[in-house]
Amino acid sequence: MTTETQRNDRRDLRADLALCSVATAGPWTASGIGSWSADTKVDGITGDVYEDVDATFIAEARTGWPIAIERAINAEGELRRVREAIGWLRFAYERGDADEALAIAVSTFMREVDANE
Structure with a gap:
C-alpha cells in the first residue's frame, strides 16, 4: 500500500506498529x-x-506513535465488543424478553464495560 493510498483509506494499524518496531x-x-x-x-x-x-x-x-497505535488498536477492539453487546441487547429487547431478563442483560453488559476500563 502506498503512502498516498494510506492517506485515503483506513490504515493498517498493525502494519504501522510493525514499522515502528523495526525503526532504529x-x-x-x-x-x-x-x-x-x-x-x-x-x-x-x-x-x-x-x-x-x-x-x-x-x-x-x-x-x-507505537503507544498511540497500541491505544487505537485496543480502542477498536473495545468498540467491537461494545457493538456486539449492544446488538445482543437490541435482540433481547426486540424479542420481547421480560423486563427482568433485559435488566439482567444490561447489568451484565455494564459489568463487562466497567471491567475493561
Missing part, C-alpha cells in the same frame, strides 16, 4: 536548530529539516 531504537533527539539525530549501536544518524517542529516530530514519533 535511538534514543532520538531534536537539536532545536532544525536537526534530529538517533543513536545506533554502531554509530549515529542525523538529518536536517526546515523547521524545528519537524525535527521534534521525527524525534518524538519513534516512541510516541
Whole structure:
C-alpha cells in the first residue's frame, strides 16, 4: 500500500506498529536548530529539516506513535465488543424478553464495560 493510498483509506494499524518496531531504537533527539539525530549501536544518524517542529516530530514519533497505535488498536477492539453487546441487547429487547431478563442483560453488559476500563 502506498503512502498516498494510506492517506485515503483506513490504515493498517498493525502494519504501522510493525514499522515502528523495526525503526532504529535511538534514543532520538531534536537539536532545536532544525536537526534530529538517533543513536545506533554502531554509530549515529542525523538529518536536517526546515523547521524545528519537524525535527521534534521525527524525534518524538519513534516512541510516541507505537503507544498511540497500541491505544487505537485496543480502542477498536473495545468498540467491537461494545457493538456486539449492544446488538445482543437490541435482540433481547426486540424479542420481547421480560423486563427482568433485559435488566439482567444490561447489568451484565455494564459489568463487562466497567471491567475493561
